[in-house]
Amino acid sequence: MNTLAPNGFAPARYTRTAISLHWLIALGIIGIFSLGLYMTSLSLSPTKLKLYSWHKWAGITVFVLALARLAWRLGHRPPELPAGMPALMRLAANGAHVVLYILMFAVPLSGWLMSSAKGFQTVWFGVLPLPDLVSKNAELGDLLATTHAWLNWLLAATVIGHACAALKHHFIDRDDVLTRMLPGAKA
Amino acid sequence: MKTSTLRQTALAAVLGLSALVPAAHAATFDQVKAAGSRVDFSYRQMGVAMDGKFNKFDARLNFDPAKPEAGQATVDIDVASVDAGSDEATAEVTGKTWFDAAKHPKASFKSTSVKALGGNRYEALGTLTIKGRSQNVTAPFTFDPASGAFDGSFVIKRGDFAIGEGEWADFGIVANEIQVKFHLQAAHK
Numbered sequence: 001m002n003t004l005a006p007n008g009f010a011p012a013r014y015t016r017t018a019i020s021l022h023w024l025i026a027l028g029i030i031g032i033f034s035l036g037l038y039m040t041s042l043s044l045s046p047t048k049l050k051l052y053s054w055h056k057w058a059g060i061t062v063f064v065l066a067l068a069r070l071a072w073r074l075g076h077r078p079p080e081l082p083a084g085m086p087a088l089m090r091l092a093a094n095g096a097h098v099v100l101y102i103l104m105f106a107v108p109l110s111g112w113l114m115s116s117a118k119g120f121q122t123v124w125f126g127v128l129p130l131p132d133l134v135s136k137n138a139e140l141g142d143l144l145a146t147t148h149a150w151l152n153w154l155l156a157a158t159v160i161g162h163a164c165a166a167l168k169h170h171f172i173d174r175d176d177v178l179t180r181m182l183p184g185a186k187a
Numbered sequence: 188m189k190t191s192t193l194r195q196t197a198l199a200a201v202l203g204l205s206a207l208v209p210a211a212h213a214a215t216f217d218q219v220k221a222a223g224s225r226v227d228f229s230y231r232q233m234g235v236a237m238d239g240k241f242n243k244f245d246a247r248l249n250f251d252p253a254k255p256e257a258g259q260a261t262v263d264i265d266v267a268s269v270d271a272g273s274d275e276a277t278a279e280v281t282g283k284t285w286f287d288a289a290k291h292p293k294a295s296f297k298s299t300s301v302k303a304l305g306g307n308r309y310e311a312l313g314t315l316t317i318k319g320r321s322q323n324v325t326a327p328f329t330f331d332p333a334s335g336a337f338d339g340s341f342v343i344k345r346g347d348f349a350i351g352e353g354e355w356a357d358f359g360i361v362a363n364e365i366q367v368k369f370h371l372q373a374a375h376k
Contacts, residue, residue: 044275044276044278044279045354046354046355046357046360046361049232049233049360049361050233050360052233053233053234053235118273119237119238119272119273120235120237120273121235121236122235123233123234123235123236125234126233126234126235127234129236
């Protein structure tokens with residue numbers, strides 16, 4: 001059960017499911033992004049093939065978690081932004097969250113399409129082949145590779161801004177914006 | 188019956204019966220059309236199916252469907268013409284730990300016997316030599332006399348030919364089994 005604010009509309013904290021998905025995906029994104037930066041610096045070797053596969057398997061997993069995350073979000077109203085928050089800040093917060101949701105899908109999708117265009121079908125965990133939504137095409141492959149890179153840098157920037165904003169709310173505004181997304185305290 | 192009608196009937200009967208005998212033209216297919224022919228292969232890396240091919244090869248064959256056991260084929264492949272499915276892979280496999288194209292520029296298949304399996308199916312036994320190593324190979328194929336097309340495939344183990352040595356000998360990364368598929372377009376004289 002989630003304790004509601006006195007007016008009975010929005011809850012005071014995020015649900016345990018929302019919190020779990022948030023941090024699972026956060027860790028996933030940080031790990032996959034780092035792996036992506038490292039693996040593309042390697043010259044061809046068995047290790048490179050392994051890392052590329054793990055990167056793609058993890059990416060698809062996060063894509064699936066993001067779907068679950070979105071479904072949960074659509075069915076469960078999150079806490080309200082703090083009462084005194086200026087309109088511009090609200091816009092920035094809501095805008096950033098929308099961008100994060102979009103990128104959580106756009107980034108793995110661009111990677112999946114890029115892989116197909118480069119002639120590598122994605123086989124989840126080496127057992128479940130995902131369909132090639134586009135055919136092998138060198139130019140398209142390069143375009144999607146650039147797209148994947150740009151979307152990733154945008155994601156990185158948004159995540160950093162998101163994390164900094166949460167820390168600002170916690171240490172400067174001294175509100176519960178960060179703590180209500182932390183596991184532990186009961187709703 | 189009158190003599191002429193009897194002769195006509197007999198002639199019709201002979202012609203009709205001969206239509207039941209399979210057309211055994213002495214047609215020897217020995218002219219391979221390089222343009223319509225292919226030598227492809229497929230392999231798996233980390234569970235992902237990849238396709239490759241050899242762009243240059245010289246196939247010489249001699250095959251008469253009426254006398255399949257006398258059939259013979261030799262295919263010489265220009266190893267450096269390989270396309271392993273991606274630029275990176277292609278550059279890698281011509282190297283020393285893989286095909287070593289510099290030292291072994293040709294891979295070849297030489298048939299030693301052909302057997303008819305019934306219908307348009309046959310089986311060629313032969314020796315496949317890659318990277319200086321030879322293995323016996325059984326290559327089932329079909330032959331379509333109307334189009335002169337030979338189509339077949341067989342599986343080889345890259346480990347038998349030391350294709351992918353050292354760190355690449357791990358079959359968990361690049362699988363051992365490589366499926367070779369050929370389509371040879373031939374004409375008869």
